[in-house]
Amino acid sequence: MKFELKGSDKGSKARAGVLHTDHGIIETPIFMPVGTAGSVKAVHQRELRDDIAAQIILGNTYHLYLRPGLDIIQQAGGIHKFNGWEFPILTDSGGYQVYSLSGVRKIKEEGVTFQSHIDGSKHFFSPETAIDIQRTIGADIIMAFDECTPYPCDYTYAKNSMDMTHRWLERCCNRFDNTSSHYGYEQTLFPIVQGSTYNDLRKQSAETIASFERDGNAIGGLSVGEPAEMMYEMTDKVCAILPTDKPRYLMGVGTPENILECIALGIDMFDCVMPTRNARNGMIFTTEGIMNMRNEKWKDDFNPIDTSLGGHVSTQYSRAYLRHLIVSKEILGAQIASIHNLTFYLWLVTEARNQILQGNFVDWKNDMVKKVTTRL
Template sequence: MSAPFSFQINSRDGAARTGAIHLPRGTIRTPAFMPVGTAATVKAMHTHEVKSLGADVLLGNTYHLMLRPGAERVARLGGLHKMMNWSHPILTDSGGFQVMSLAKLRKLNEKGVTFQSHIDGSRYELTPERAIEIQGLLGSDIQMQLDECVRLPCSDADAARAMRLSLRWAERCQKAFSEQPGRVEFGRALFGIVQGGANRELRVESARELTAMDFQGYSIGGLAVGEPQDVMLDMIETVIPHLPDEKPHYLMGVGTPDDLVEAVRRGIDMFDCVMPTRAGRHGQVFSRFGKINIRNARHADDPRPIDEASSWEPARTYSRAYLHHLVKAGEILGMMLLTGINLAYYQELMAGMRHAIAEQRLDDFIAQTKDGWARGDG
């Protein structure tokens, strides 16, 4: 039998902490940023490159993989890890975000969600039980409950309805997960998701109810969906005291480098976001000098690399002029290089915070990091 999921906290600096999530397929160093591989690929990147940049875990998506290539097909092909040539941990989002983002294509009730595929219009039903079944077929190491995520701002009544529906779905997900084939053998874990919109009382209610269900980890969902950063940070500060301290805290779908450092400061251990990969495909670079738009004409004759101190060789060796040319010409290589540069910076940022927390100097590290963003690249 494989060793079960476990989480250890190694050091603290205020509410921030470093730790390690142990899984049979590997250890996730926290705070951790998970590159998003929605459809079994981190867009424009080879999996070996993603690992070389420092990623310990990738994220996949139940909804998209359900539609294409299909969970049963993935299982027949040996599971998601084998299919995408990634032997390390995978976390799968349950599809709850798509309940919100594809609202025009779905019908929701107590049983679950009926989707119309955005690909071909065919209809699918996603219930809590089916969401867990799909994640089991994919073979993901950390699975998420099915929830309803509402876009902010929204009324308190709508936030309360969605939050309480998500709690009922959480109970059904737990039952289905307890019966999932391979759950014990592969040391899998299930995380609950705190909802409640921007209402403090609803968030606390959700956190307390989920804590009583005793999940292996806890996520804060329904943020970075239209609200300003100060609202997001207020919700984190509201929720964290009501979650088990000894279990991982995961902020879903976040975010910018500034979001990451401020959330880590408040006790978040895990993140995922499409921002670094999506931005890279559109000519945007994240770096210790702040955000750079490589499309700007001022880069056309610039022989400097993006960052001569980067841990990733292409960031040190390809000139900004060449990257500008690739992006303007629509060359695929430009998307690949900029995506890698962004993911490398995100992993460097997380590694820097882990080191700073261990030395109890996180506030200084964040201040220096933000000062570098403000100064720019000269």
């Protein structure tokens, strides 16, 4: 994997780059649609490629390990052949999902024992098994196994957790470096910065993660309930330490405003379930603001969803029709809304890239933040 910087913004730390993988290039900044179980909910792969213009999608180790299971994925020839997505894929190590199962898991130095949310069966993830599982799944970019601390989190717990994450990272790297891809193409491993919302811990973790000199680096443990300004403070501190010649991935973020502000701080890669989850509940993101399609005001609005955005879904269907589908709980409503919201998110990061390369990012970003936070 290779990362090239193509330009930077004079008024901020925003960058435009190109990430090369064996399944294609990724132009950054980029948003990765979340396909937890190998599928972005309500969206075909062709729509991801042709309508949304996604360049990379995200899958989850925990969910794919439980269902369909590693044997099925391996028999298929890896995740790309199993789900029909021919472009880059990133897998989360499962650390966040284990974190969310706080009532049914036990964390020890060796790893984590947890119960399946499907049938209650017991399973064990260690740094080594997390790497082995991701080797079998076959994503282009795989994540180190870490512990995601909750918010709020006391200092002692945050430090102990961070130290264990660093020890786990060394084990992940050893396992990764002593194994190879099952399917004949290159995989790469990203470590994850932790440290909760403590400045000194974030600094220490960023320095430790940078010292491993992997192909890219991630920032975890944010967007877990802390105020947005605190997230920006931690992100800024970490980006000042992580190497400039490697991509930086802020995990699980976020709203359009979050993405724009964090691009300005030097983040290159994002993922979040928000565009598809909110779409299924009738929240639509547009170039002029946010629409709640359950509101009566859209009942007789026959204008397209968003003509400025382009794309056949956003221009073909009216707001009134989409509202009708959402209120009627028609599956097509969830499909249209999901495709539209993902199209908007990919448009947002693509336009941010264009503005960075043109030298206009800060003014454009400030104007867009006002628009994307407006309730229509």
